[in-house]
Amino acid sequence: MLRSLSIVLAVLLTTACSQRVYSTKELVPQALSQHKLVAILPFEVQLDQFNMQTISYVGEELSQAEVEKRRQRWEEKQQEQRKLVAYQLQQELLNQLVQRQAKHPYSVQFQNVAETNSRLERAGITYANLNDHSMAELKAALGVDAILSGETSLFQPMPNGVAVALLVLTNAGIPQNEVLTNVTIHDCQSGDLVWSFNHQQLGDLSASPAALARVLVRNSARTFPYRR
Template structure:
């Protein structure tokens, strides 16, 4: 009886973190990636889906600030993820543009978080002088970044780990704007307490199919 209960509990936990994953890989990605020397990550457009009860104590402007903070946090977490793999030797001859440089270069083109979706990935990559650009959308029912999470907690008293998150991440080639890779993943359950933990969770398996990275045994732990 005890074994049966443990089995039911185990299956319940698995169901809690059940994920939907869609992955597209351009057949030429490996070949094209060989010529790439530098890539950039732009802020992810974010939607924080709050309940009506939570929204009644928040203005539209406050929510927009939280979503901007979250999108920039995902950008930084993705940058850190790549840097860790570069340090481990999993990135060959590839540089990752510092998000601060990315922000500054986009600002010179009058591009920011609010209007970045008005530009194609090819345009963004060319403005940033990189070989490819990583962009995406992120949706969550609770912010993961420290600043956004604290702001939300102070505004409406909403704390705790997120219950669901969806990330849609794309890699586009700068030369012709071709989509090289797209990863869409939805996860339900406790995803940790910050953006870096979230990105590690979401990218753990996807990295094995990303042309820029060599899979390492450490990916199961980081």
């Protein structure tokens, strides 16, 4: 329901230099002009990280049962981390928008994250089943005109330290870490996607959710639809 429908912006960041290219558009300007209150949802987060838990070291022999046990622990840890990052991004994005609004007023107000999450909980809408609910159900639960949502995918083929060691030892190219983030605004009345913003980051993935939120707000500032 809140999946990305189009790619309208790409940002390329590397650890050595940065290059940014923007191309964006308001998909339904007339709907955006009617919005007064916007809710920000917890992000949908996907993690594809190198699993160190099931590796056996020199002198260590793992049974199939132990491998399976470690795999399950890894998956549980990943699930907890996804949820943690999801709510951190939700709060940090609101923080950044509110800070920017103090200097560059928007034509809308953003619902407090605590209020958003409380309303979702009262309506029986959880992080696990968020995408199963229609826009009409979310509108009824949140009482807003529009919903700002996001999804982030992190691909980390191997830990940063291991990647650096391999590069030094072999001088060979290795897969780069990558973060893809898409932020969208949907109109609650029609359910239409009315604005979309995409961000790609390659290289060092040590940045926090707060840092990512700052980048998203800063880079989308010129095209964010609610500027006065």
